[in-house]
Structures are given as structure tokens and as C-alpha cells.
Amino acid sequence: MPSMSITELGNPDMIQTILIPWAIQITVALAIFIIGRWVAKWLTGVVEKLMKKSKLDDMLVNFVSNMVYSVLLLVVVMAALDHLGIETTSLLAVFGAAGLAVGLALKDSLANFSSGVMIILFRPFKVGDFIEAGGVGGTVEEVRMFATILRTGDNREIIVPNGQIYGGTITNYSARPTRRIDLVFGIGYDDDIAKAKQIINDIMKQDDRILADPEPAVAMAELADSSVNFNVRPWVKSGDYWPVRADLLEQVKLAFDANGISIPYPQQDVHMHNVA
Numbered sequence: 001m002p003s004m005s006i007t008e009l010g011n012p013d014m015i016q017t018i019l020i021p022w023a024i025q026i027t028v029a030l031a032i033f034i035i036g037r038w039v040a041k042w043l044t045g046v047v048e049k050l051m052k053k054s055k056l057d058d059m060l061v062n063f064v065s066n067m068v069y070s071v072l073l074l075v076v077v078m079a080a081l082d083h084l085g086i087e088t089t090s091l092l093a094v095f096g097a098a099g100l101a102v103g104l105a106l107k108d109s110l111a112n113f114s115s116g117v118m119i120i121l122f123r124p125f126k127v128g129d130f131i132e133a134g135g136v137g138g139t140v141e142e143v144r145m146f147a148t149i150l151r152t153g154d155n156r157e158i159i160v161p162n163g164q165i166y167g168g169t170i171t172n173y174s175a176r177p178t179r180r181i182d183l184v185f186g187i188g189y190d191d192d193i194a195k196a197k198q199i200i201n202d203i204m205k206q207d208d209r210i211l212a213d214p215e216p217a218v219a220m221a222e223l224a225d226s227s228v229n230f231n232v233r234p235w236v237k238s239g240d241y242w243p244v245r246a247d248l249l250e251q252v253k254l255a256f257d258a259n260g261i262s263i264p265y266p267q268q269d270v271h272m273h274n275v276a
Helices: 012-053 058-083 088-105 107-122 162-166 193-206 238-258
Strands: 130-133 136-143 147-151 157-161 178-180 183-187 217-223 228-233 235-237
Touching (some): 058 107, 058 136, 107 136, 147 162, 193 238
Antiparallel strands (some): 147 157, 217 228
């Protein structure tokens, strides 16, 4: 806008020809932004509802909704600036150059973002799964653009960068409907092997949480230094893994004690010699 004197500013013709059109343009641009932002939120809500009706994973729904809203909001801002007469093409070029510089400075953040996209696309886990990744373990609560939120068994919240998760080994304990419990029980060399195996099998048959198919296995593992060891491997539903494991350990110990079967443990004999 060219410089104007106080006299020119007070000129009604000048106000009518310059200031009023500018005020109208600014008002319309604000209206475009406000209405556009509301439309962006509404469209994002529609997309979110459609994805939920399709029974998509909550992790995917949240991630896509955030991306859709960000893109729509960018379009609204560009439309408002274009109405003000700002050259959006050159502005995009400036943003592109600035984006390149920022990208080089924030390459780790961009790596986390791209890893988050890969997690969403390939879905190695979902919300509610118990995983070990990035050196920690916990239940997945949310996958954000740059990090994944895990909750530990003692109710701690752990924020793990997506790059550490997708770039490393992911162990998903909830991916399969069933899991196998691997236990080792040792008895003394003087104890009855057949009786010990029968006790373990009877305990597993009495527990309805232990699956009949695949059939639980009790097999001789090794003749160790001080014990005869058995591998005990029952199959259970994934959600029953820890309760069944704890109950099986307790019940076998009590049954062995009741039937006179020993469970050896390391011992050390110390011999004292009196020197004259």
C-alpha cells in the first residue's frame, strides 16, 4: 500500500476505494478460515465415524483422523491467504525450502514419523496388545505420530519413539489366541518318576483353563547333577497365561509335598577338621 498523508487518510474517497475493500478482504479471509476450520473438523468426524463403523482398529482411526484434519486445515489456511492476495505458489516454495532445512535438522523426528506411518500400515500390534519393543514392555495404549504410549503392569506410562520400535525387534505376546507355558520341574533321583509324571498330568487335566488340543506334554528333560528334570508344556489362552502358570507351580509343589516327592535344591557340605 502506498504511503498516504493524514489529509489523504481523512479523504472519504480514499477510505471508500482502499480501506473498505481491504477490510472486506480481511473479514472474508477470517470467515473462510473460521468456517473452513469448522468444516475440517466436521469432515474429520465423518471420516472417523465411517472408519469406526468399518470396525477398523482404534490405532488406525486416531492416526488417520489426525492426518486428515491436518491436511484439511492446511488447505483452509492456503485458501484464506489466497483470498488476501498473497501469492500461495511462492509461499509454498518458501515453505518447501524451509521444510527441507527443518527436515535436515529434525531428521530423527521425521524418522519417528515415518516409523509411525509404517506401524499404522503394517500393524505389527494393535491397541491393547502386550508387547516388548524398544527395550521395554507394556500394553499398547496409543500410537501417536512420533511415539507409542505403553502402560506397564504396575501402571507406569512409557513413551517410546516410533523409530526405536519399528527399527528393532517387536515381540507381541497378544498376537496369537493361545500360548504355551514352559516349566521345568525337578525331582530327586530316589523318587518315583512315573508317579511324579502322573501327578503333574492329573493336575493339568483338572484345570479347565489348560487346553486339551494341543495336548499338554510332560517329558524327561535331563538327568541333572542333583535332580531328574521334566519339561512341562501345557497350552492355554493368551489371557490365562500368567494365572495358570502361577497356579500350576503352586499345585505341583503342594502335590509333591503331599506324596513324598522331593524337589532338590543346591546344597553344600562343609567339613571341619581340627588341627592339633
